[in-house]
Amino acid sequence: MAEADPHIADAHTARPSLKGRKAIITGGTTGIGRATAVLLASEGVTVFTGGRDEGDLADALDHLNKVGVGHGVTCDLAKSGELDRFFAEGTEKLGGFDIAILNASITAEGVTDMSEQEVRDAIEINFTGYLLGAHKAVTQMTAAGGGDIIFTGSYATHKLGPSSTVYAGIKSGIHGFAEALRREVGQDGIKVGLVVPALTGSDFAKQDMDDSEQRERIREESMMRAEDIAVGVHFMLTQPRRTVVQELVLVQRNTEE
Secondary structure (H helix, E strand, O other), X not given: OOOOOOOHHHOOOOOOOOOOXXXXXXXXXXXXXXXXXXXXXXXXXXXXXXXXXXXXHHHHHHHHHHHOEEEEEEOOOOOOOXXXXXXXXXXXXXXXXXXXXXXXXXXXXXXXXXXXXXXXXXXXXXXXXXXXXXHHHHHHHHHHOOEEEEEEOOHHHOOOOOOOHHHHHHHHHHHHHHHHHHHHHHHHOEEEEEEEEOOEEOHHHHHOOOHHHHHHHHHOOOOEEHHHHHHHHHHHHOOOOOOOOOEEEEOOOOOOO
């Protein structure tokens, strides 16, 4: 057998395998969360996820278990106690976890176009849920010796508009929190990153365009697929432990923005 070229090891840094890892993913029954869950499951990650709709959950779990192993529950993270229940059931089912992807989100409009309760719900899911989810993940990962936390941000923070006040305001807070948290928990072996998608086809985008228009936009490459964002998350998770992708911004190639 020919000896390996010692210089080949320098050609590409070693990438850790995801096989055998365990992930909790909020909002993993549709869109980016689902695509990420499916990709990770196909790579050998055992996934626990949840969403508000029983049909979406059943469909997602059916797909997950065709490519790997997935579990989940229905939950509404806007309701008191539901985040606690979701993480408690996920931790018990998985026997612990070393990946947390905080992705659950609802749409929001301009602050003058929303009722006070709608604003509160958006804050509860899109901001409070992320911070408290991170708190639970850090507690778990610190005890276990490390892990990865990834937040789903939004390109709305780069492209501000009059109808984005609530959503962009919340996501701006998440962007700052993610960077500060990375600095806070890095010494505990915990990596924290932020994936920032621009226009992406999903149920989330249906408020602005129907399925046929989304398909056309994706075909002409002026809109991304949720699976494209999942590939970005996979890239973040397969970096060496010494390396953190602090923020990964993904935008469609064909754009006038």
